[in-house]
Amino acid sequence: MPTTAPAPLRPGDQVAIVCPARKASHEELAAAVATLESWGLRVVLGASTNVSHHQFGGEDEVRRQDFQQQLDDPSIRAILCARGGYGTPRIIDGLDFSRFAHDPKWVAGFSDITTLNCHLLKLGHQSIHGVMPIFFHQEGGQESVESLRRALFGEETRYTIPAHPLNQLGTATGELVGGNLSMLQTLTGTASDCPTAGRILFLEDIDEYLYSIDRMLVHLDRTGKLQNLAGLLVGHFTNPQDNAVPYGQTPNEIIQHYAGKYGFPIAHGFPVGHEPQNMALICGRTARLTVEAAGARLEYV
Template identity: 85%
Template sequence: MPTTAPAPLQPGDQVAIVCPARKASHEELAAAVTVLESWGLRVVLGESTNVEHHQFGGDDEIRRRDVQQQLDNPAIRAILSARGGYGTTRIIDSLDFSRFPQNPKWVAGFSDITALNCHLLALGHQSIHGVMPLLFHQPGGEESLESLRRALFGEPIVYTVVPHPLNRFGTATGELIGGNLSLLQTLTGTASDVSTAGRILFLEDIDEYLYSIDRMMVHLDRTGKLRNLAGLLVGHFTNPQDNTVPYGQTPNEIIQHYANKYSFPVAHNFPVGHEPQNIALICGREARMTVTESGTLIEYVEG
């Protein structure tokens, strides 16, 4: 069944910034608010911003209530997660999406927000995996920020990526799905779990031990998440950790080991993840990936 896309943003639309996971202060978000206002948007800072409960943007109830309020408010046309960290899975089963189909809106974020991206996709709704307000001004992130703006406003998007020696050539068409590898594993068997069959999977992560990346790939493979993929995009695996006895493979080599069991096209070093180059991808949007000697091309095939 085709997924549903919210309407593109228009100048004058109202958007909300919330903290479903880690805390963020108004001072930390001020520069991002200026950027969003320069796009012609009106910004609401949710109840979960500028408060803290240990690491979190308020306790579970504050974060749940804030996200719910923005989901239900018809005046809010997009919800931007201020940052990732940890905490979205603590509240996601308490959120009520029953009214969302009557008032669909963009939800955007990455890392821990993979949980929201996947949960919405499981319900048939598109969302944006992209840079978050706390990172809007990171050096080298200009292209990432512009890609988020284009995704939110419904402008055409085409991505080209340089070749990588581990790439496997081919063409695939399917809905985009994915995000943080550790979150995808965490969501397996929950209400936020999604089928990967016939879809293009993208993966990224940060600070994970190499053996742990292998363990999570084993899990994805054993649960059938790789078997019927249309294609695979391997993003940034930032700051990988190793043991005293070296694991002996890079993150890309680990992932390719499991991809080699199948025949779908694979593109490595795709610019998505915990790096300044973190281009916006629309989860649930049908895309075509073409991998050749010249590199990788990603283009959407429907609106």
């Protein structure tokens, strides 16, 4: 069954910034608010911004109620998650998407927000895996912010990726699914666990030990998440950690070891994840991945 795409944003639309995970102050969000306003949008800062409960944007109920309010408010046409960190899995089961289902709107974020990307896809709705307001003015990230704007406003997007020695050649067509590897493992077996068969999976992560990346790939493989993929995009694996005795493989080599045996096309080095180059991907949108000797490209069908 095809996924549902929210209507593209238009100048004058109202969008909300919320903190379903880690906290963010109004001062930290001011530059992003200015950018969004320069796009012609009106910005609402939710009740979970500028408050804190330890590292969270308020207690669980504060974050849940704020997100629910933005889901249910018909004047809000997109919900931008301020930052990731951790916290979204703590509130996801308390959210009611019944009103949202009748009037879908864009939800955007990455990292811990993979929870929402996957949960919405499980419910049949598209969302955006992309740069968050806290990173809007990260040095070198202007192209990422522009890719988010294009996704929100429904403008055509096509990505080209340089050749990589580990690439597996071929062409694949399927809906995009994925995000943060550790979150995808955490969601396995939950109400937010969405199927990967016939889809193009994309992966990224940060600060993970190499043996842990291997363990998570074993888990994805054993649960059948890899074998029936249409294709795979391998993004940034930022700042990987190692033990005193070296693990002996890079994150890309670990992923290739498990995914490469199935024969579907694989493009390494896709600019998605915890780096300034974090291009927006629309989860649930059908895309075509073409991997050739000269490089790879991804375009929506």
